Each structure stands twice: as structure tokens, then as C-alpha cells.
Amino acid sequence: MGFGAVHGGDVERVARKYGVDPSEILDFSANINPTPLPVETEDYLLKSLKEVDRYPDREYRRLRGALSRYSGVNQGNIMVGNGATELLYLTARALKVSRVLLPVPSFAEYERALTCVQADITYFPLKEEEGFSLNIDRLMKELSRGYDLIILCNPNNPTGQLIQWDDMMKILEKCQRQETVLLLDETFIEFTPQPQERLFQEISPYPNVILIRALTKFFGIPGLRLGYCLANSLLLEKLWAQKEPWTVNIAASMVGAFLLENGDFIQRSREWIKEERPFMTAKLQEIPGFRVYQSCANFILLKLLQEGWTSSWLKERLEERRILIRDASSFPGLDSSFIRIAIKDRENNLKLLQVLESLRGRTVT
Amino acid sequence: MGFGAVHGGDVERVARKYGVDPSEILDFSANINPTPLPVETEDYLLKSLKEVDRYPDREYRRLRGALSRYSGVNQGNIMVGNGATELLYLTARALKVSRVLLPVPSFAEYERALTCVQADITYFPLKEEEGFSLNIDRLMKELSRGYDLIILCNPNNPTGQLIQWDDMMKILEKCQRQETVLLLDETFIEFTPQPQERLFQEISPYPNVILIRALTKFFGIPGLRLGYCLANSLLLEKLWAQKEPWTVNIAASMVGAFLLENGDFIQRSREWIKEERPFMTAKLQEIPGFRVYQSCANFILLKLLQEGWTSSWLKERLEERRILIRDASSFPGLDSSFIRIAIKDRENNLKLLQVLESLRGRTVT
Numbered sequence: 001m002g003f004g005a006v007h008g009g010d011v012e013r014v015a016r017k018y019g020v021d022p023s024e025i026l027d028f029s030a031n032i033n034p035t036p037l038p039v040e041t042e043d044y045l046l047k048s049l050k051e052v053d054r055y056p057d058r059e060y061r062r063l064r065g066a067l068s069r070y071s072g073v074n075q076g077n078i079m080v081g082n083g084a085t086e087l088l089y090l091t092a093r094a095l096k097v098s099r100v101l102l103p104v105p106s107f108a109e110y111e112r113a114l115t116c117v118q119a120d121i122t123y124f125p126l127k128e129e130e131g132f133s134l135n136i137d138r139l140m141k142e143l144s145r146g147y148d149l150i151i152l153c154n155p156n157n158p159t160g161q162l163i164q165w166d167d168m169m170k171i172l173e174k175c176q177r178q179e180t181v182l183l184l185d186e187t188f189i190e191f192t193p194q195p196q197e198r199l200f201q202e203i204s205p206y207p208n209v210i211l212i213r214a215l216t217k218f219f220g221i222p223g224l225r226l227g228y229c230l231a232n233s234l235l236l237e238k239l240w241a242q243k244e245p246w247t248v249n250i251a252a253s254m255v256g257a258f259l260l261e262n263g264d265f266i267q268r269s270r271e272w273i274k275e276e277r278p279f280m281t282a283k284l285q286e287i288p289g290f291r292v293y294q295s296c297a298n299f300i301l302l303k304l305l306q307e308g309w310t311s312s313w314l315k316e317r318l319e320e321r322r323i324l325i326r327d328a329s330s331f332p333g334l335d336s337s338f339i340r341i342a343i344k345d346r347e348n349n350l351k352l353l354q355v356l357e358s359l360r361g362r363t364v365t
Numbered sequence: 366m367g368f369g370a371v372h373g374g375d376v377e378r379v380a381r382k383y384g385v386d387p388s389e390i391l392d393f394s395a396n397i398n399p400t401p402l403p404v405e406t407e408d409y410l411l412k413s414l415k416e417v418d419r420y421p422d423r424e425y426r427r428l429r430g431a432l433s434r435y436s437g438v439n440q441g442n443i444m445v446g447n448g449a450t451e452l453l454y455l456t457a458r459a460l461k462v463s464r465v466l467l468p469v470p471s472f473a474e475y476e477r478a479l480t481c482v483q484a485d486i487t488y489f490p491l492k493e494e495e496g497f498s499l500n501i502d503r504l505m506k507e508l509s510r511g512y513d514l515i516i517l518c519n520p521n522n523p524t525g526q527l528i529q530w531d532d533m534m535k536i537l538e539k540c541q542r543q544e545t546v547l548l549l550d551e552t553f554i555e556f557t558p559q560p561q562e563r564l565f566q567e568i569s570p571y572p573n574v575i576l577i578r579a580l581t582k583f584f585g586i587p588g589l590r591l592g593y594c595l596a597n598s599l600l601l602e603k604l605w606a607q608k609e610p611w612t613v614n615i616a617a618s619m620v621g622a623f624l625l626e627n628g629d630f631i632q633r634s635r636e637w638i639k640e641e642r643p644f645m646t647a648k649l650q651e652i653p654g655f656r657v658y659q660s661c662a663n664f665i666l667l668k669l670l671q672e673g674w675t676s677s678w679l680k681e682r683l684e685e686r687r688i689l690i691r692d693a694s695s696f697p698g699l700d701s702s703f704i705r706i707a708i709k710d711r712e713n714n715l716k717l718l719q720v721l722e723s724l725r726g727r728t729v730t
Contacts, residue, residue: 004610052620251410251413
């Protein structure tokens with residue numbers, strides 16, 4: 001039985017394979033902020049126990065209030081969801097999209113969500129020879145052909161590329177003129193060197209943009225499932241019309257609202273990524289046999305240059321050492337010479353570096 | 366902005382209206398088992414904190430294991446979801462249903478889920494003069510007209526009626542012959558006098574049945590969002606093909622797996638409903654002005670007989686006393702002379718009875 005698209009983070013499978021507890025697996029395959037959650041998180045989780053006997057507020061007024069303060073966006077422009085994933089699938093359904101432009105490589109669920117609504121997908125290749133950056137001239141030309149929707153991941157997973165601000169404005173203008181909805185997945189935006197919090201204010205005059213964000217990555221709670229989107233209220237109404245009720249549970253809602261207002265956690269996380277991204281990038285560049293792609297996110301795309309090495313072979317060698325990485329060969333536009341690794345805390349980053357160093361020169365057997 | 370179908374349980378709205386804390390509202394509008402959760406629930410909730418930094422296992426192997434032991438059904442026949450709701454919407458989408466037969470009055474989300482997929486709904490009225498019971502001859506005849514899907518809620522919300530076993534077998538046979546999928550919503554099944562746990566075993570030879578259940582009602586955790594469905598594996602594969610990943614979060618998964626194996630909670634809950642359902646039914650019958658419908662579930666449908674009384678008027682009078690009931694007029698087939706009340710613990714049941722008694726003879730102003 002198929003369980004959907006390929007993803008990192010299948011810690012349970014690897015733990016079973018090696019007969020160890022999942023907590024013993026060092027997971028570089030899912031891109032989660034490793035900054036420890038504030039100790040008070042426990043209190044908020046326990047507080048939710050007092051409300052498990054009630055349905056969640058269908059409008060999530062408290063949570064949307066916290067999101068409004070966090071994002072500076074009016075509550076009426078905010079919808080919450082079971083991770084970014086729910087909002088992605090909901091958008092595909094509610095907007096009844098037919099012709100969709102999809103830059104690749106990118107997050108696997110886009111393609112799956114679009115396939116579920118039988119959309120006609122045109123792939124827009126981000127080219128290796130262009131460093132996987134978005135070629136704006138080529139994109140403008142392609143958008144002229146007329147699409148219902150374009151999905152952009154910014155910064156992009158798995159390449160780590162951020163769209164230049166000037167390019168973004170061109171895309172916004174073009175989508176506006178072409179009546180193309182722009183779905184902008186910003187689930188990694190808080191990791192970028194200059195978090196573009198101004199973006200929603202800048203885009204709010206554009207009626208055809210949906211910004212999807214989540215607490216999954218930056219706030220490090222993939223297990224709780226909490227995402228949100230920001231959009232023009234007319235566009236949100238179309239989503240509300242198809243939205244399933246109560247999809248965010250009370251534990252996610254309570255903990256999420258607390259974390260959004262925890263300035264200390266946010267500060268510590270920013271300091272961590274500011275240190276570790278350049279550190280890991282530089283250290284990886286020192287190991288021969290990898291091409292390291294500059295990233296604006298909390299993960300790094302690597303190309304394996306050593307003869308005979310493949311992503312699945314390397315993945316298995318690392319799994320033997322209880323380290324999980326993302327074999328990136330399943331991303332359309334990439335092949336078995338690509339892997340993606342998350343950036344973790346210094347101690348674990350050093351462990352990965354050491355293991356990669358130890359494999360250096362090793363021939364595929 | 367519309368937020369979907371009408372439901373009970375909007376405790377937050379009433380709390381805001383009267384400027385009190387939601388915990389001060391006595392909620393008879395949502396049908397939740399009031400038996401206190403085992404004290405160890407807290408431990409399991411806290412345990413989930415250790416896993417919030419990981420994506421949930423997409424296949425939910427541990428949770429499905431617990432469901433398998435609880436239901437006696439093979440894991441391969443089990444799928445979990447964000448409440449029964451997700452599985453309902455998923456079924457409507459994945460089976461691409463067009464012609465649907467829908468007995469009414471029944472749970473409001475059926476109609477909404479079907480409307481979302483533009484299904485052509487034929488309503489099958491459960492008639493007041495038949496005590497809202499399912500007229501099997503009329504149903505057989507209607508099914509002969511050929512439908513893709515029929516949704517039966519058993520016991521039915523809001524009427525409390527249970528389908529007779531012989532009738533169920535007739536329906537199963539008929540659906541099999543007609544190639545109609547039978548979606549059987551059993552979210553209240555554990556409250557029935559003789560819980561029909563044998564049902565899945567009996568229906569498993571039928572390839573076209575989906576049983577939807579949830580931990581929402583009987584295990585009293587609507588705030589955590591946890592449902593599941595049991596079906597033939599070929600049918601489940603169709604659902605898997607459209608299923609959104611990770612919709613059950615780790616808190617729901619941990620607490621759910623624990624509760625399913627807590628025999629003491631299950632026992633106490635059965636004893637409670639065995640006491641309170643006949644008690645409330647009898648006491649309500651003693652108050653003139655109500656027609657009391659016999660229920661096999663943990664709620665009771667009432668018809669207001671007193672001249673001038675309407676469901677919304679009575680609802681408001683009770684809200685003034687911080688008691689929330691379900692105005693049942695929004696159910697197709699019912700009108701403003703119907704309300705539905707949940708059965709709670711003895712102390713709260715007595716409170717409601719007292720207030721209803723005090724309103725006796727009161728004229729609408």
C-alpha cells in the first residue's frame with residue numbers, strides 16, 4: 001500500500017531496522033530547528049489537557065490572535081491549518097486549479113496535492129547549471145502562457161535559494177496581470193539571513209497571493225501539526241468554504257500560541273542559525289567530494305562528486321551509524337548524486353562532519 | 366465569513382457573550398462522555414513532548430496497533446484521521462461519489478462534505494410519525510434506484526436511533542448487490558446498550574463498507590482530534606491515495622493509544638451510561654411539555670410541546686443560566702420545536718433538570 005510522497009524524517013523505519021529506540025537516531029533528513037523549546041512549553045501542553053473534553057474553537061480566535069501579533073497581520077487575513085500541508089491541499093481544492101506552474105526541484109507535497117485534484121502541472125526546471133536559482137526572465141515568459149496557480153517555495157526546499165526581492169515584485173505584478181494565484185510557501189522564511197517579515201504588508205494590495213507558513217520548522221514542532229496562511233479575505237473565503245472543521249487540536253493550539261510570543265526562543269534560534277549555517281557550509285566545503293550549495297535556510301543541498309557514490313549508498317552508510325539524511329534523488333530535477341542535510345546544533349553537526357570525513361575516499365562496495 | 370456547518374459545542378462564543386470563562390459553561394450541546402480521564406493521561410500527554418520535534422509516523426504504526434487490539438481488526442484494515450471528520454471528507458473525495466443517499470435528520474458534516482465534492486444528494490427523510498426510525502422497506506426501495514454511496518449514522522445523531530441488526534444485514538446485502546458503498550458512522554456505537562463490537566467481523570466479507578469511528582465521544586477527547594476507519598484493504602487503498610499526511614498529531618496519538626487500552630475507563634464509562642441514560646430519560650418524561658425520544662446513545666432528542674416555546678428561545682433562557690444546549694432546528698427534517706441534550710454526570714444532569722423544571726409553564730416573552 002502506498003502512503004504518499006517521499007519525505008525525510010522516517011525515523012521510526014530506521015529505528016526498527018536497526019532495533020534501536022527512535023530517540024537514538026540522529027535525524028538530518030527533516031529540517032527542524034534544534035533549539036530546545038522553552039521549559040514552560042510543558043505547562044502549556046498540560047493546560048491543554050483541561051480542554052481536551054471540548055471541541056477546539058472552530059475559528060481559533062486565541063491562536064489567530066497570537067498569529068496576528070506575531071505576523072503583524074489582521075486576524076481576518078489569517079487561517080490556521082494542520083501544518084502547512086492542510087493549507088496546501090485546501091488551496092488546490094478550493095481554488096479548483098487546473099493549469100499550474102511548478103518550479104522543480106521543490107517540496108514533494110506540491111505535486112501530490114495537485115495530482116489529487118487532477119491539475120495539469122507544467123514543471124518549470126530550476127537548472128543545475130544556474131545553481132538552481134530562479135531565472136526570472138524565463139519565468140516571466142512562462143507565466144505569460146497563462147496559469148491558474150504558481151507555487152513558489154521561498155526559500156526553496158531542497159535548494160535553499162531565496163527569491164530576490166526585485167524578482168518577487170516582478171512576479172507579483174505579473175501574476176496580478178495574468179490573474180494567476182501565487183501560492184508562496186514561506187515555511188523556512190524565519191531562517192533566512194534577513195527574515196522578510198515585511199512581505200505580507202507589501203503583498204497585501206495583491207488580491208491573488210496566499211502566503212503559507214508553519215510552526216513546524218522554525219518553532220520545531222512538526223509532531224504537533226500547526227500551520228497558517230495569510231491572504232486577502234476574499235481569497236480566504238474561498239478556502240473557508242471548503243475547510244474541514246477542527247483540524248488543529250488543542251495541544252497544538254495552546255503550545256503554538258505560547259511559542260509565537262516567546263521572544264527568547266526566537267532570539268536563540270536566530271543566533272543559532274546565524275552561527276551554524278556558515279559554520280556547516282564552510283566545513284562541508286573543506287571535505288573534498290561534495291559540491292555545497294549556498295543556502296538561506298536551515299538545510300544544505302549537496303552534490304556527490306566522488307566517483308561511484310550515490311545518494312542511496314551514502315544514506316545507507318550513514319544509517320549504519322544511526323544518522324539519517326535525505327536522499328534527494330526523489331526530487332524531480334535532481335538525481336542520485338544529490339543529498340540534503342539539515343543543520344543541527346554544533347555537537348551534532350560535528351558528529352555528521354566527522355562521519356562524512358571518515359567516509360572520504362571510500363569506494364562503493 | 367462563514368465557518369461551515371452548524372454545530373453544538375460553541376462554548377467560547379457563549380463564554381464571551383456573558384463575559385465568563387469557558388470552563389463556567391455547562392455544555393449539554395456537544396455529546397461527550399463526562400467520565401474523568403485516567404490520571405495517567407497527563408503522563409502520556411507529557412511523553413508526547415519528547416516527540417514533538419519529529420514528524421508523526423505517517424503510517425501511525427503504534428496507534429494502529431492499539432486500535433487493532435481494541436477493535437479486533439487487522440492493522441491493514443485500519444486508517445486513522447483527524448477526528449471522524451477527516452475520514453468523512455476523505456471518503457467523499459477519494460471515492461469520487463456522485464449520487465448519494467442521505468437519511469435526515471443526521472450529522473451536519475455529511476451534507477457539507479458531500480457539497481464540497483458537488484455530490485448529488487438525495488435526502489431520505491426519517492419521519493417524525495415513525496419516531497425517526499429507519500423504515501427498512503422504504504429504504505430498500507430507494508436503494509434500488511442506484512447510488513454510489515449511502516451514509517448511515519448508527520446510532521443516529523440527533524435521534525439516538527440504532528439500526529436493528531436484521532435491517533443492517535439487509536442493507537449490507539442490498540448495497541453489495543447495487544455496488545453502493547455504505548459509510549457507517551459509528552462514532553456513538555460504544556454508548557449503545559449492547560456495543561456491537563462484532564460488527565466489523567460480520568461486515569468484513571463485504572468489500573464496500575467503511576466503518577468510521579472516533580475517540581471523540583466515548584473517550585471524551587474532541588479537543589485532541591482522533592478518529593479511525595475500518596474497511597476492506599482495497600477500499601482503504603483508494604483513501605490512502607488521496608490522504609493528506611501527518612493529520613493526527615503526536616499528542617492525540619499518544620493519549621489515544623493509552624486510552625484505548627484502559628479497561629478501567631471503558632468500564633466506568635459503560636456503567637455511567639447504563640445509569641444515566643434511563644435516569645435522564647425518565648426524569649425528562651416527568652416534566653410536562655417535552656416529547657422525549659428514546660435514545661441508544663449519550664444524547665436525547667426532545668420535542669417542545671409547550672405553546673409558543675421554540676428551540677432558540679429555550680436555548681437563550683438556558684444560556685442565561687450558563688447552560689448550553691443544541692438547538693436542533695438546523696437539522697434537515699427537524700424544526701424549531703426540537704432540541705438535543707447530551708447526557709452528563711448525575712450532578713450536572715440534575716442541574717439541567719432543575720432548570721428545565723423551573724421554566725415549566727413559562728410563557729415566551
